[in-house]
Amino acid sequence: MNGVREAAPSATAADPGRAAAPAITPGVRGALRRGRTWIVVAVALLAGALVLVVLQGAVRGPGAPLAADNPAPAGAQALARVLVDRGVEVQQVRSLDAALAAARGGATVFLHDDLGVLDRERIAELAATAETIVVARPDFAALEVLAPGVRFAGAAEGAPEPASCDLAAAERAETLSGGQQLLSIGDDADASGFTGCFASGDGFAVVTGPSPDGADIVLVGAVTPFANETIDRAGNAALAIGLLGTRDELVWYLPGPGDADAADAPTLAELTPGWVSPVLVLLVVVTIAAGVQRGRRFGPLVVEDLPVHVRASETGEGRARLYARSAARGRSLDQLRIGTIRRLAAVLRLPRSAEVDAVVAAIADTTGRPAASVRALLVDAEPRGDRDLVDLARGLAELERAVHSSIEPHAASGAPHRTGAGPGGPHPIGADPTGMDPTGRRP
Template sequence: MSATNGARRRTGHWIALGLIVITALAAVTAFLTAPRPGGRMDPESTSADGAHAIVSLLRDRGVEVVVARTVADVERAARPDTLLLAAETYNTRGDDLFQRLAAVPGDRLLLEPTARARAALAPGVRTGGAELLSLEPKCALREANRAGSVQLGSTDTYEKVGDVDLTRCYGGVLVRYQAGGRTITVVGSADFITNGSLLKAGNAALAMNLAGDRSRLIWYAPQEAEGQGTAGSTIGDLIPDAVTWLVFQLGVVVVLLALWQGRRLGPLVAEKLPVVVRASETVEGRARLYRSRRARGQAADALRTATLQRLSPRLGLGANASPAAVVSAIAARYSGGQNTVHHLLFGPPPSTDADLLHLANALDDIERQVTTS
């Protein structure tokens, strides 16, 4: 019975050991095959913008790839027989760092260089104007012809400065020239060398031909900012010169258009009211206002003035006729006598609402008799 228990224990130990080994292998496999995030052109990143694939291919081909995170790393690894691949140069800040890179021996391969990087590391070229980009090399560069058609994505084009003997491929996206005993290659795009675009057309061949041209490659694509910007570094350094003239011309056009379309202030123009209010509503509203303020005098004056304005033309009286003339002309056609007419038209204001109502009725009676007489 004890022998059976011992066999069972040994079997359990082997099973436990097997599970441990399987778990360890699964963990190692998951770690090795898991995606490795990183920035653009990061040689250790397996994301679409990373460059782990091309670095692995170069190392499999026998190229010694030295990853340099800082300018000091580049200086320590540089030799006359090395090739310096410089990308993501917007993270390199300060003219002193670019001058140190320019002093490093060996050939250069610049991918999407900034204006400061191009001025320091490839002074023989400058950005060109808009051109029809070509998928075919159409040049005498061996590396480009062996790669054939490529897809470079959005990119800049370059042209020579001075009398530089410049080789231009793919419509000026890829250029190369010799200076100071070294070969300088500039490509206006780095997309073709990333993991996500390496398998498109002849991108992989072009990347291998350019980056694998020497047995030792220094990969300088800083993922973090290094150095301090100079005092003269402004956003204007990133704007092409042609944009300044374009903005100036647009400003002139806007000013001329404003002068052409401008209008002088003319005379006032009477416009109709947006809302038409009936006369009865106006009278009722004013009457309620008088009543709320107990303004019997103002209401009586309004009634008397309106009656005189309607009767004066019928009686042949002018606007400035005296009260006596008005009373005499009205009394000749009214049955109430001159004293009554004078009291109604020029008398004191009513003291009560009833007196005001009586005055309104009396004025209507005067106007009716004068009109019909």
């Protein structure tokens, strides 16, 4: 339409001697080849995530460390079950209030603060209430409150020496396995009555004595005598059972998040270095400036003549290549359909504003084809592959020939030509009446 001629849908039909162009629509193999870099990165990330999950599952088992109901290697379910079989009532609690309530009844308190949740005030409150407290791997706060003068002394090299103290549970255990953490007894602690068992160098694996509040304190430097994976080594089980099974009731206290003092926790500003805030402000300013610079408008578009002449066919071929590379079969077919509808509407003397249904009805009346099949060809049919796209393009070309054949039967075998009046006599429609071809050259 508008004096512009569009290329025929099939190049081989117009030029039988011309070889068909190879299809360049990307297939699955081509897509995988182009995206192999990202595929390798995705596979590497997935493999790394799986390895991390496996390692975390192997290193850190389910449940809290040293929990009475945790069957993992770091748990203590084996010890808890043995104590229950011996008639000890084991009550596992995760709050200080529950531990204090049970301690008031005379129960032994087993404390393991793996995350260091308890502060000094809460530890002192527990020591003032309980009669006997067994602490596995105490932290600095527990040592300062429960056993002033007792300090950390590193790890034992190999198994510590046999027990040589008055603690009954240590005497029954006789020896402990390797992997023990040591505690040293200073002059203040020695004067207060603290003694050590299972010596190794200047430290002891177990330290016992009275707290400032009068409670009997037993400090075990490591969790090795209580954990599932090491309780069956040497005399670990005998020591753990002897320490926790002296009374009928045992409070298994693992402090939870609710026991932490939020008022004493450092704020975000206290944890953040001083240079972080200026850097954040600078980053915000730079981000806004970059957004303004990249998003600024360059003004309205200016129409400028190209320094060279570009044929319309080159633009069409370039767009066709882009459609083929992106496998945009639907868009390619839409362009062919739009051109076909416009040309047929002009041939059938329909107005430019005519709707597609009106064009379909006119084509059906002219060719005698069912309106449903004409509409399927012009609108409804969707290409599912390259073969469908080629078949539909051929169908559009055949439909144009059928319309021209119905209007001018003598032109059925060739390109549709209609004569019209103009300067110099009749001339084919679509040709320049001046006798010049589209390039401006005279014949």
